[in-house]
Amino acid sequence: MVQLTLPKGSAPKKGKTWPKPQGATNLRQFKIYRYSPEEGGNPRWDTYWVDMDRAGTMILDVLFYIKNNIDPTLAFRRSCREGVCGSCAMNIAGQNTIACTKGFDELPGGVITIAPLPSQPVVKDLIPDLTNFYAQHAYVQPFLKTVTPEPEKEWKQSEEDREELNGLYECILCASCTTSCPSYWWNGDKYLGPAALLQAYRWLIDSRDEATGERLDDLEDPFKLYRCHTIMNCAQVCPKGLNPAKAIAKIKHMMVERVS
Amino acid sequence: MSYGKFTTPAKNARGLGSAKSGTEHHIRQRVSAIALIFLVPWFMFSIINAMGAGMEGAQAWAGQPLNAILLILTAGAAIFHMRLGMQVVIEDYIEKTGTRSALLILNSFACIALFVTVALSVLKLWIGAGA
Numbered sequence: 455m456v457q458l459t460l461p462k463g464s465a466p467k468k469g470k471t472w473p474k475p476q477g478a479t480n481l482r483q484f485k486i487y488r489y490s491p492e493e494g495g496n497p498r499w500d501t502y503w504v505d506m507d508r509a510g511t512m513i514l515d516v517l518f519y520i521k522n523n524i525d526p527t528l529a530f531r532r533s534c535r536e537g538v539c540g541s542c543a544m545n546i547a548g549q550n551t552i553a554c555t556k557g558f559d560e561l562p563g564g565v566i567t568i569a570p571l572p573s574q575p576v577v578k579d580l581i582p583d584l585t586n587f588y589a590q591h592a593y594v595q596p597f598l599k600t601v602t603p604e605p606e607k608e609w610k611q612s613e614e615d616r617e618e619l620n621g622l623y624e625c626i627l628c629a630s631c632t633t634s635c636p637s638y639w640w641n642g643d644k645y646l647g648p649a650a651l652l653q654a655y656r657w658l659i660d661s662r663d664e665a666t667g668e669r670l671d672d673l674e675d676p677f678k679l680y681r682c683h684t685i686m687n688c689a690q691v692c693p694k695g696l697n698p699a700k701a702i703a704k705i706k707h708m709m710v711e712r713v714s
Numbered sequence: 715m716s717y718g719k720f721t722t723p724a725k726n727a728r729g730l731g732s733a734k735s736g737t738e739h740h741i742r743q744r745v746s747a748i749a750l751i752f753l754v755p756w757f758m759f760s761i762i763n764a765m766g767a768g769m770e771g772a773q774a775w776a777g778q779p780l781n782a783i784l785l786i787l788t789a790g791a792a793i794f795h796m797r798l799g800m801q802v803v804i805e806d807y808i809e810k811t812g813t814r815s816a817l818l819i820l821n822s823f824a825c826i827a828l829f830v831t832v833a834l835s836v837l838k839l840w841i842g843a844g845a
Contacts, residue, residue, distance in 0.1 A: 585723045586723060586726060586727065588723065589722075589723035589724050589726060589727035590727045592724065592727065593724075593727045593728060637806065640806055640807065641806065643726065643729070644729055671732060671734060672732050673732065674732055674733070674734050674735065674736055674737060675732040675733045675734070675735070675736055676733060676735060676736040676739065676805065677733075677805075678732060679736065680736040680739065680740060681806070683802070683806075706737075706740060709736075709737040709740070710737060710740070710741060713737055713738075713741075714741070
């Protein structure tokens with residue numbers, strides 16, 4: 455549903471300004487979204503000064519610098535720190551991406567804001583609740599479905615057919631695309647969103663999968679699929695350089711193909 | 715549709731299930747857009763030309779059979795396309811089922827009324843020119 459203003463109690467207020475690290479010559483200002491359900495109250499923007507000479511090279515390093523040196527209560531998710539797990543997806547300087555592969559050299563000038571992924575409930579600080587996102591991923595049944603008895607050894611696939619999966623299988627489910635999509639902000643309860651639809655297409659186009667028709671049946675819906683209005687935020691923000699909008703357009707082509 | 719706090723995430727994601735529709739809407743929107751690619755430039759070019767000859771010149775232009783047919787086709791494609799587009803906008807932004815249904819019906823009525831008005835006006839000029 456469209457909400458042009460934040461719900462009551464959700465608008466971030468000005469928070470605490472933490473002291474500058476002493477002796478640092480290369481300081482950079484970061485404004486970070488803070489919210490704690492235990493403390494209650496509105497979320498707030500806390501200001502931190504980071505010594506960029508000691509912080510490393512990536513935004514995830516900045517978060518560790520803050521947690522280790524300034525404020526140990528800052529909460530964020532991370533695991534692989536190399537762009538494989540998708541845990542550290544957040545909104546950095548106004549754009550969704552994963553903190554571990556976002557380098558200092560890619561940052562715009564001025565104060566850098568870091569906030570949780572937009573439009574999702576916040577568990578704490580930079581940690582969003584992605585329950586609905588995962589349930590929508592499960593809805594597209596992202597696994598091989600066949601009716602032919604399983605071969606003794608393996609399901610075979612030609613090299614050309616395997617190449618069809620390039621640009622699709624690399625998705626790490628970080629939710630950067632889905633939570634950057636305005637159509638998902640308004641209708642995220644019904645629209646499956648770019649990440650789930652990219653995975654849906656990954657299985658629709660798989661030469662080994664035999665459930666193409668059933669998969670299309672489950673997607674053919676004015677809201678589940680057709681809420682994509684080719685806004686392209688998904689392709690703009692994908693930290694893996696994938697293009698969910700293109701995959702969705704291809705699903706629409708398949709839909710047209712089976713009726714005409 | 716929203717559920718209580720004990721419903722599972724899968725229940726929410728599945729919702730009311732797939733409506734098994736939407737493809738027709740998608741095709742109609744694309745096809746009417748293709749028609750408009752040809753009709754709109756013709757319309758713009760012709761209307762600017764016809765306006766040079768004043769009110770009577772414009773009436774005479776619209777009264778010619780080919781122009782009248784193309785005018786009705788342009789209005790038909792444009793209003794049909796507009797109805798489909800407005801439908802999507804209403805579905806996007808209005809969540810309340812009752813309000814949404816009312817606006818969707820109003821959208822259809824308004825578009826049909828607009829088309830009938832334009833078509834009859836052009837027909838009047840066409841028939842008037844022949845008399």
